[in-house]
Amino acid sequence: MTLKANFLSYNDSVSYWKQYQRFFPEEIRLSGSDLPTEEWWAWNGIQVHLDRMKVTDSKIKIIFVHGAGGNGRLLAPYARMLQQHGYEVVSPDLPPYGLSFSESSSLIDYQQWIDLLTALIGEEMKRDGIPVVLLGSSIGGMLAYHTAVNSKQVKGLIVTTFVDTSNPKVRDQVAPNKVVSRLGKYVMDAFPFVLDSVHIPVTRVSRMKLISNHKALTKLIINDPHAAGTKVPLRLLRTFLNMKPKLKPEEFSCPVLLVHPEVDPMTPFALSEPFFNRLKSRKECILLEGAGHFPIEQPGLEQMKIAVLSFLKGLEQE
Secondary structure, eight states: OBOOTTSOOTTTTOOGGGGGGGGSOGGGOOOTTSOOEEEEEEETTEEEEEEEEOOTTOSSEEEEEOOTTOOTGGGHHHHHHHHHTTOEEEEEOOTTSTTOEESOGGGOOHHHHHHHHHHHHHHHHHHHOOOEEEEEOTTHHHHHHHHHHHHSOEEEEEESOOOOTTSHHHHHHHSSSHIIIIIIHHHHHHOHHHHTTOEEEGGGSSOGGGSOSOHHHHHHHHHOTTTTTOEEEHHHHHHHHHOOOSSOGGGOOSOEEEEEESSOSSSOHHHHHHHHHHOOSSEEEEEETTOOSSOOOTTHHHHHHHHHHHHHHHHHTO
């Protein structure tokens, strides 16, 4: 995996992400001396951009899975925090978000995201054999679950939410209104051959205005051309809404940590709780006090750090 000079680069040519740094504690903000290493990985006609926070003697490697309206670099301060405590972090941009791109963006669907992440886990295991933990943010939490089921090489699962769209109530919550979640889904399911290739702003099909509890940060994310400013194919949305877990949570054996923001109007804890309660694996849930969907508030941010580091340390000792 190498950086190709003719492709876009967060470090050299795309600077929008720098505007996010002021919302994070100073100790985990990115600066010129601690930027992620950028790599490109070619997989099934997709050029996948990766941010890597290197750690030479890392005992566990975290693959960071962003959600809708995000990308790997947006979440880099959290990755920086993990790097500071001895853990290597790899953050892919899932196409069409971030800098990743496909030869045919209209063919991108949710199963392809799962397969891409599964293949990435395999590549990382072949690279150095370091055990992999998935960390999923927002809808990336459920995506990480699907990937862990598909891969069977995941040592632990950390998520901020469990957005199980096989549940109609969850679909109603994540969509901007019931017309989109119900009638929109019906139409997409009925006419995929017509609608799958149509690209639409992600802000039109989600409650992106609730992505954070800070107006300035929310505005930045919504206007980011590589985050919530991205247009997505309806094929991706249709397959996301129709995805059902291939393995029931009662049969899932991987250790799980849910670090759910307490003040999250976008995906309230009540949406994640039923799925979490069904898990029979070793699990723990921490509500992040005062934190919104994009958790930058204290004391929630510090609580998240403590919980995640404790979970990872426990996995190391197994």
